[in-house]
Amino acid sequence: MFLKKDIYHTKPELRKVYKLTMILQPKEKEMDINSDDDSESEPPGSITSSLKSTITSTDSLKKELSKKNIYLSEKEVNEINQVIKKYPMQINPHFFSLIKEKNDPIWNQCIPNIKEITDERGEEDPLNEENEISCLTHRYPDRALLLVSNTCAMYCRFCTRKRKVGEIRKNPSRENIAKAIDYIKKHTEIRDVIMSGGDPLLLSDERIEEILIELRKISHLEMIRIGTRVPCVMPSRITDNLCRILKKYNKRPMLYINTHFENPMEITEESRIACEKLIDSGIQLGNQSVILKGVNFEPEIFKKLNQKLLSIGVKPYYIYQPDPVKGTFHFIGPVEQGIKIIKALRGYTSGMAVPHFVIDAPGGGGKIPLLPEYAKINEDGSVIMKNYKQKDYFYPRNV
DSSP: OOOOGGGOOOGGHHHHHHHOOOOTTTTTTOOOOTOOOSSSSOOOSSSSHHEEEEEEESSHHHHHOOOOOOOOOHHHHHHHHHHHHHHHBOOHHHHHHTTOOSSHHHHHHOOOTHHHHHOOBBBBTTTTOOSTTEEEEEEETTEEEOOOSSSSSSTTTTTTTTTTTOOEEEEEEEOHHHHHHHHHHHHHOOOEEEEEESSSSSOOOHHHHHHHHHHOOOOOOOOOEEOOOOHHHOOGSSSSHHHHHHHTTTHHHHHHEOOOSSSGGOOOHHHHHHHHHHHHTTTTEEEEEETTTTTOOOOHHHHHHHHHHHHEEEEEEEOOOOOOOOOOOOOOOOOOOHHHHHHHBBBTTGGGGEEEEEEETTTTTEEOOOOOOOOEEEETTOEEEEEOOOOEEEEEEOO
């Protein structure tokens, strides 16, 4: 049995979406998930109607693509069906609406590719996130990663946690989240908690508020970060009520949100409004992108993306070399491309549009920054430097 306050709706046709985000609520009246009651009708564009239209099968995918005059061959349908047996497909209607043609940057992020199951390279958990503390990774001295959900509005085909996403048996339980929060309480060196998943904002407003209340009870926490792709893939989720909750708890500790835009095509009027609503609630926004073949591999794409992000109040924070996750190697290019992207940004656009380029070291080594070689420090302390135009400059030694 599941309880209504942790879900958006209980219609049977939506169960495939909602059962992944539900966490049992004690001391509440239980309800029958098999009910066919349609009394809670939702207007078009609401969260419920948006999730109701989520594409999870090749039948629904073919139907919606045909409206765009895009058609799948029998071979493509067969390949997609093979992939989704292992790695589910879930495409939110907003993100789907951005597809213009086969194999464009939006298509490549959300439509399953047969290489996900035929390419055996990589590991399921290259970052060694799994440990004895369920839902929690405490890798750095003063911060911890808290996993509160395993579902998203859209399943990215390049996901680092591909091994987890979409399986109800792997959804963090209320009990395990409580144990993880208890661990944070006992470890006073932790000053920063990152709520992640899945997507934390696919939990109900009530559940999000409950988790924030519990975290705010921990006196040594100074900040809480929420990692979410909702402003990009499902901007309608950024409701007035959700913003009210976030604003209410945006102090002692402070709240920050890191979004996840990958291509300029994703910055729409709807996503702009969603980000503006969060900013109006006092939330500072950052963005994390992954360098992906077929999505954003060229420097000019990142330049345009980061400029557009700043125009909607989102600060580019990190760009990642993709993690070597099994089933994602068709997205991965050489590390040198990341250096090339940074060199194409530095000096050629606003400094605020230049994020950190990092590799999350396989084996649990954490994020390691990579930079172009701009300077050489001589033995006497003087510095030979190159600017963005590759001109040499000299800084004298300290006197």
